[in-house]
Amino acid sequence: MRRGPGAFMAGASTEKSLDFRRSSLRLLRTLRPERGLVIVVLLLAAASVGLSVTGPKILGRATDLIFSGVIGRQLPEGVSKAQAIAGLRQSGHGSIADMVQSMHVVPGHGVDFDQVGRVLLLVVLIYFGAGVFGLLQGRLTTAVVQRAVFRLREEAQTKLARLPLRYFDQQPRGEILSRVTNDIDNLAQSMQQTFAQIVTSLLTIIGVLVMMFLISPLLALIALVTVPVSVFVTTKIGKRAQPRFIAQWATTGRLNGHIEEMYTGHSLVKTFGRQEEAAETFEEHNGKLFESGFRAQFISGLIQPAMMFISNVNYVFVAVVGALQVASGAISLGDIQAFIQYSRQFSQPLTQVASMANLLQSGVASAERVFALLDADEQEPDPDPASTPRPAQVHGRVEFEHVSFRYTPDTPLIEDLSLTVEPGQTVAIVGPTGAGKTTLVNLLMRFYEVTEGRITLDGVDIATMSREELRSRTGMVLQDAWLFGGTIAENIAYGASAGSPELDGTPAAVSHERIVEAARATHVDRFVRTLPDGYDTALDEEGTGVSAGEKQLLTIARAFLAEPAILILDEATSSVDTRTEVLIQRAMNSLRQGRTSFVIAHRLSTIRDADLILVMENGKIVEQGTHHELLAAEGAYARLYSAQFAQAVTDVN
Structure with missing residues (x-):
């Protein structure tokens, strides 16, 4: 596993090129559980749009009434419409006569304001209804989207629980x-x-297009010319913007990884004086994010002004041709007014869809990154049915039978390892860095699966057990003390088995007496009593308020409370002073009764007290025996002892 500030920089980007169409379809499939609401949303949208597109046509009727009244008042009263038209033609006003012929004009009569008022009231009611339906549509759309995202977050959380440790080792x-x-x-x-x-x-595009053809097929065809042009422009610009959005979110992930590592390792960064280097790395990632984000937004932002230009050109053509048709009497003034409104309504959604291209591309780019997480290879499923050792047989006898393991197919780490650990034994595992010590216990916990051979617990192959069953019988304390936001009591109670009849599945259900008992056994009680709030002292994720050694003691108390059949301590006492370690060792001697313990440590007291010491080199056990036996053999252990432990013995003595 890559560790330490800046370690992730060594890895290459794992981003794949975006398949926009497939990812978009998959994103739509996330709405499938809400298809009932989606249908209602579509119906409400259709009702809202249907009312909206009828508004201009009816409003055009009001324009026709006003214009007809104005023209009719200027014609001589008492003559018929035909006579008035004939008189206009005789006087040389043929264009006006053509226009009057297409209108409902009563010579000598002015504007019928009552009828105009009724038309305007109808338009107001239509637009009000469209607004209500649009409001309901927006409310339900919010519910659909938020439910879909809620499920997506749940899927991501569940997926993280099913991913193997290998995935987290390879990803910042x-x-x-x-x-x-x-x-x-x-x-x-x-x-x-x-x-x-x-x-x-x-x-809206569909509804407006229908109304436009009903009013004037010629003008509708002129308006339709903008569609292929708009699609061409949007596609061309979109293809150039999409890689930038991919780069933007990939760089965002790397920047977050850097910030997270710099924050968690800020003490180390300051200790080694790497603040400037960390700041330079941040500036580099921030600069790349600025560049990719600027280019993505700038390129995709070109779509809207391009569409506005196309829309305005279309508006000019419609206005000119429409005016000619009104003058020739082929269409009424109200209809041309409605058509101009429709042309705007027709180009507006095209512009809106185009302007949303940056949001769509950014959203689909993020969706593919989430889908890549959801599609990652999971750990092998537990066997069904899973084997379970009978409670009477759970003593902690562990056997490694010809176990081989490799992280990568061409790099062997552990080869043909066989080992038998009897119940109650304390086994210390020592060896140089990279010898396979931690890997051995990771295989025992099934964080990784063995390549060959098998590991048994009380005669049962752990590969046939469920991981939950196996790990419920195992307590583990790592070198890195992990605490969560909560009280000291809650952090200790976290180690209690959820399967215990005393519990209801939550750490808070553990009795205070059990928590105090575990704390006393691991010498946590002595420093907790000095805190103002005792066991109710609140801790954050960083364990602020307690020392590194005290945090480690809390994690050891947590493991003890679990009462496991197998106890794994991976450098568990690395942050504890010598005197505290001696106290812990005494407590461990009583708590290890009937439990098999695996201890990975370099501290002398841990190794000297072990029932069995395994010396590993290059994934193999090269020596095993007690402390005195291995010293007498003058082999690998004796060399380690001379190099690492001789001075420690002097210090303790």
Whole structure:
């Protein structure tokens, strides 16, 4: 596993090129559980759009009434419409006569304001109804999107629980966090802003197009010329912008990874005087994010002004041709007014869809990153049915039978390792860095699966057991003390088995007496009593308020409370002073009764007290025996002892 500030820099980007179409379809499939609400949203959108597109046509009727009244008042009263038209032609006003012929004019009569008022009231009611339906549509759209994102977050959380340790070893933590936080948030925002708008825009285009053809097929064909031009422009610009959005979110993940590592390792960064280097790395990632984000937004931002230009050109053509048709009497003034409104309504959704291209591309880019997480190879499923040792047989006898393991197929790490550990034995594992010590216990915990051979617990192959069953019988304390935000009591109670009849499945259900008993056994009680709030002292994720050694003691108390059949201590006493370690060793001697313990440590007291010491080199056990036996053999252990432990013995004595 790559560790330490800046370690993730050594890895190459794992981003794949975006398949926009397939990812978009998959994103739509996430809405399938809400298909009932989606249908209602579509119906509400259709009702809202249907009312909206009828508004201009009816409003054009009001224009015709006013214009007819103005023209009719100027014609001589008492003559018929035909006579008035004939008189206009005789006087040389043929164009006006053609226009009057297409209108409902009563010579000598002015504007019928009552009828105009009724038409305007109808238009107000139509637009009010469209607004109500649009409001309901927006409310339901929010519910659909948020439910879909809620399920996506749940899937991501569940997926993280099913991923093997190998995945986390190969991915920076900041990158994983960015996928389940930033990318999902960006996806939610993009879907919220685009889903309802796209549906409304598409329905508006269809509805407006129908009304335009009903008014004037010629003008409708002129308006349609903008569609292929708009699609061509949007596609060309979109293809140039999409790689920039991929780079933007990939760089966001790397930047988050750097910030997360710099924050968690800020003490180390300051200790080695790497603040300037960390700042330079931050500036580098921040600069790349600025560059990719600027280019993505700039290129995709070209779509809207391009569409506005096309829309304005179309408006000019419609206005000119429409004016000629009004003058020739082929269409009424109200209809041309309605058509101009429709032309704007027709180009507006096209422009809106185009302007949402950046949101869509950004959202789909984030969706693919989330889908890549959801599609990652999972750990092998537990066997069904799983084998379970009978409670009476759970003593902690562990056997490694010809076990081989390799992280990569061409790099063997452990080869043909066989080992038998009897119940109650304490086994210390020593050896140089990279010898396979931690890997051995990772195989025992099934964080990794053996390549060949098998490991048994009380005669049962652990590969046939469920991971939950296996790990419920195992307590583990790592070198890195992990605490969560909560009280000291809650942190200790976290180690209690959820299967215990005393519990209801939550750490808070552990009795205070059990917590105090475990704390006393591991000498946690002595420093907790000095805190103002005792066991109710609140800790944050960093364990602020307690020392590194005290944090390690808390994790040891947590493992003891679990009462496991197997106890694994991986450098568990590395942060504890010598005197505290001696106290812990005494407590461990009583707590290890009937338990098999694996101890990975370099501290002398841990190794000297072990029932069996395994010396590993290059994935193999080269020596095994007690402390005195191995010293007498003058082999690998004796060399390690001379190099690492001789001075420690002097210090303790």
